[in-house]
Amino acid sequence: MAQTPNTQIKIEIGEGAAIPVKSDAGLFTAWRIAFFGAILTCCYLAFVKPDPYLEIFRFVPDGILVTFKVTVGAILLASIIGLVAGLGRISGNRIINGTASLYVEVIRGIPLLVQIFYIYYALGRFVKIPDMLSAIIAMAVCYGAYLGEVFRAGIQSIPKGQMEAALSLGMTRGQALRQVILPQAFRVVLPPIGNEFIALLKDSSLVSIIAVSDLLRRGREYASETFSYFETYTVIALIYLVMTLFFSKLISLMEERLNADR
Amino acid sequence: MPTDRQTMIEIRGVSKFFGSFQALKDISFTVRDGEKVVIIGPSGSGKSTILRSINRLESVDSGSIIVDGMNVNDPKVDICKVREEVGMVFQSFNLFPHKTVLENLTLAQTVVRKRPLHEAREISMALLEKVGIAEKASAYPAKLSGGQQQRVAIARSLAMNPKVILFDEPTSALDPEMIGEVLDVMKTLALEGMTMVVVTHEMGFAREVADRVIFMDHGSIVEEGTPEHFFTAPTHERAKLFLSQIL
Ligand SMILES: Nc1ncnc2c1ncn2[C@@H]1O[C@H](COP(=O)(O)OP(=O)(O)OP(=O)(O)O)[C@@H](O)[C@H]1O
Numbered sequence: 001m002a003q004t005p006n007t008q009i010k011i012e013i014g015e016g017a018a019i020p021v022k023s024d025a026g027l028f029t030a031w032r033i034a035f036f037g038a039i040l041t042c043c044y045l046a047f048v049k050p051d052p053y054l055e056i057f058r059f060v061p062d063g064i065l066v067t068f069k070v071t072v073g074a075i076l077l078a079s080i081i082g083l084v085a086g087l088g089r090i091s092g093n094r095i096i097n098g099t100a101s102l103y104v105e106v107i108r109g110i111p112l113l114v115q116i117f118y119i120y121y122a123l124g125r126f127v128k129i130p131d132m133l134s135a136i137i138a139m140a141v142c143y144g145a146y147l148g149e150v151f152r153a154g155i156q157s158i159p160k161g162q163m164e165a166a167l168s169l170g171m172t173r174g175q176a177l178r179q180v181i182l183p184q185a186f187r188v189v190l191p192p193i194g195n196e197f198i199a200l201l202k203d204s205s206l207v208s209i210i211a212v213s214d215l216l217r218r219g220r221e222y223a224s225e226t227f228s229y230f231e232t233y234t235v236i237a238l239i240y241l242v243m244t245l246f247f248s249k250l251i252s253l254m255e256e257r258l259n260a261d262r
Numbered sequence: 263m264p265t266d267r268q269t270m271i272e273i274r275g276v277s278k279f280f281g282s283f284q285a286l287k288d289i290s291f292t293v294r295d296g297e298k299v300v301i302i303g304p305s306g307s308g309k310s311t312i313l314r315s316i317n318r319l320e321s322v323d324s325g326s327i328i329v330d331g332m333n334v335n336d337p338k339v340d341i342c343k344v345r346e347e348v349g350m351v352f353q354s355f356n357l358f359p360h361k362t363v364l365e366n367l368t369l370a371q372t373v374v375r376k377r378p379l380h381e382a383r384e385i386s387m388a389l390l391e392k393v394g395i396a397e398k399a400s401a402y403p404a405k406l407s408g409g410q411q412q413r414v415a416i417a418r419s420l421a422m423n424p425k426v427i428l429f430d431e432p433t434s435a436l437d438p439e440m441i442g443e444v445l446d447v448m449k450t451l452a453l454e455g456m457t458m459v460v461v462t463h464e465m466g467f468a469r470e471v472a473d474r475v476i477f478m479d480h481g482s483i484v485e486e487g488t489p490e491h492f493f494t495a496p497t498h499e500r501a502k503l504f505l506s507q508i509l
């Protein structure tokens with residue numbers, strides 16, 4: 001996850017799979033080799049050794065869907081939380097600013113796995129909500145803090161003159177934010193958000209620890225029944241790799257799109 | 263010189279501190295409807311600060327600023343209403359880079375003035391025509407030269423039909439060959455009777471267009487008078503020194 005220091009505007013690439021860019025030729029081919037290599041390996045294993053590989057490939061797709069739902073649900077919710085937290089962190093209101101800063105500091109200081117346990121059992125004491133929803137909330141609360149820092153840095157990277165020009169035309173702060181600042185900040189934050197998205201996809205495997213049947217948990221279920229641990233986790237790793245590489249490619253394409261009209 | 267006209271901006275005893283540093287010291291002056299006032303002075307003398315106080319991009323610590331009958335620093339006054347009537351042109355243009363030239367002009371008209379888009383577009387095209395840049399309507403600002411961008415910025419503030427326009431060194435960021443085209447647009451505005459407060463180092467423009475010149479130094483108004491008076495017979499030593507350096 002991208003650790004963005006308080007005062008610095010630079011947004012660095014976090015631990016998400018490096019997003020391939022056309023200009024970066026080495027990475028681009030590395031992406032190809034990894035992506036197509038992983039797919040070919042999957043095909044080869046299923047074809048040459050259908051027992052147990054084909055069996056595994058039949059067993060885990062439910063889990064892929066769950067992983068996907070948790071990831072997408074969490075990133076959407078985390079984006080909303082992150083935007084509120086980011087705006088809160090630049091607010092002139094001391095209470096709002098303090099609350100947002102406290103949230104970011106507390107969340108960043110607690111390991112995600114602990115948060116998942118905590119939110120799952122804490123929520124469980126008061127309300128009965130589906131396990132998957134509780135997993136999504138836990139991921140979103142955590143990633144909201146990181147995205148909040150990304151949004152804050154993105155908004156602060158827009159020159160002061162933009163807000164001043166909008167205000168001098170009679171816009172309210174809210175109008176200026178919506179019409180002028182956020183659309184520009186969005187372009188800036190897209191790459192780091194893409195990296196957070198990929199990091200979240202990978203971290204979503206942690207929710208297998210609570211009763212959510214994601215990709216990793218399906219693998220564990222299969223392995224503990226058949227004792228083919230090595231084969232199962234080989235497949236699980238390959239599927240995560242393909243998904244991660246696929247999304248990083250998608251994000252880099254979106255970026256190219258956004259930059260095309262500049 | 264128009265003296266019987268209505269007061270547009272009235273500044274009384276304004277002081278402003280940045281921390282312990284006093285950027286404005288007891289500034290008072292008046293701008294009447296249709297008047298063109300040019301503010302000059304060395305760097306750091308407070309020119310931008312006083313200009314930005316007029317539409318409350320900076321708040322002041324004491325004194326009062328009345329624009330078109332509205333007290334700018336009164337918390338009960340809707341500052342957006344003041345800003346609708348006060349255009350501002352910046353040294354660095356500050357066009358919205360994610361919007362086309364035309365959208366730069368229509369945005370505030372639709373969002374703030376609540377004009378229908380087609381009407382805002384018509385008004386915008388007429389203004390782009392006026393500043394000589396209509397053919398760039400669908401281009402993004404990054405594709406324009408500095409001079410063109412500044413003309414768009416002027417058109418953008420005109421699109422709100424302001425009663426007064428503030429210019430903060432509108433030509434200082436431009437290559438020399440582009441200064442003329444921007445000054446020409448400003449001269450046209452002046453001829454049409456627009457009320458203007460201009461911070462500039464273009465002494466030729468000040469001589470030609472200003473009804474009144476205000477010379478500032480170290481946060482105070484040192485000298486105020488007609489361009490003839492100021493450029494030919496300044497009273498104060500600091501004004502003389504400044505002129506000898508800049509002319
Ligand atoms: N936000 C701020 N914080 C602290 N000091 C400031 C700030 N803005 C301006 N100042 C100081 O106030 C003084 C007046 O600044 P101002 O920008 O009004 O000068 P200016 O006459 O416009 O100069 P220039 O010709 O360089 O634009 C300067 O000494 C400047 O350093």
Ligand SMILES: [Mg+2]
Nearest residue numbers: 309310311431
């Ligand atoms: Mg200045």
